[in-house]
Amino acid sequence: MFIQTEDTPNPQSMKFLPGRPVLGEGATGMDFPTPESAEAGSPLAAELFAVDGVTGVYLGADFVTVTKSEAVEWLHVKPAALGVIADYLTAGLPVLKEGAQDRPGPATSLDEYEGEDRETVEQIIELIETRVRPAVAADGGDIVFKHYEPRTGVVFLSLHGACSGCxxxxxxxxxxxxxxxxxxxxxxxxxxxVA
Incomplete structure (x- = not known):
């Protein structure tokens, strides 16, 4: 299996493109910021955390973003991560555990907003989904709407993958x-x- 790699704006994150679906068509991504989160949701992410120096894994529809510690060089992490991803996808093993959700959804529901505030939140979510998320996915990351505070006009977003810590x-x-x-x-x- 040939896997392309791309640098991201975050020097500690690298995007791996296996040329086949990871989460699959229509999936928007899943973030694993800790080994514990990986153990609970993705065997592939858990195996990547076993690579010395890996501090985060983000699974996209057709890519994997790996984040490493500043203390290790890509020279050591990249070959091991390539091996794990290639072996895992070639074997055809499930990427997510049964019941794992493939998307970090909004922290708040639209039901929490009424009238004009709800319309505002719908506009915000639409812009993030159509203009922001595709752009940051190209860099190996994701940005998800979390909350809108109507009184102050502040929008809270959560950063994932290469965007986190960039x-x-x-x-x-x-x-x-x-x-x-x-x-x-x-x-x-x-x-x-926000986290």
Whole structure:
């Protein structure tokens, strides 16, 4: 199996493209920030955490993003991660455990908002889904809507994969996403990252 790799804006994260589905068509991604989360949801992610220096795994529809510790070099992590991904996908083993959800959904439900606030949240979610998420997925990450505070106009987003801990994530949030949301949704005052 030939697996392409791509650098991401986060020097500690690398995107692995196996040329076949990982989570599959229509899946938007699943983040495993700890070995415990991987053990609970994905055998593939758990095997990647067994590679010395791996600190995070993000599974996309057709890619895997691996995040490493600053203390180790890609020279040591990359070959081992390539081997795990190739062996796992070649064997045809299930990527997720039974019952694992393939998407980090919003932390709040639309039912929590009424009237104009609900319309505002629907606009925010639509912009994130159609304009933001595809762009950050190209860089091996994901950004998910968590909450909107109507009183202050603050939108809270969660960063995953290569976006989590990326040095340019603050610029992406402020100069990119915040400006986009403010342009289309005047009620938005600012954007904040949350865990």
């Amino acid at each position: 040095p340019s994530s603050t610029m992406t949030l402020k100069a990119g996403i915040e400006n986009l949301l403010k342009h289309y949704v005047p009620e938005v005052a600012k954007v904040e990252a």
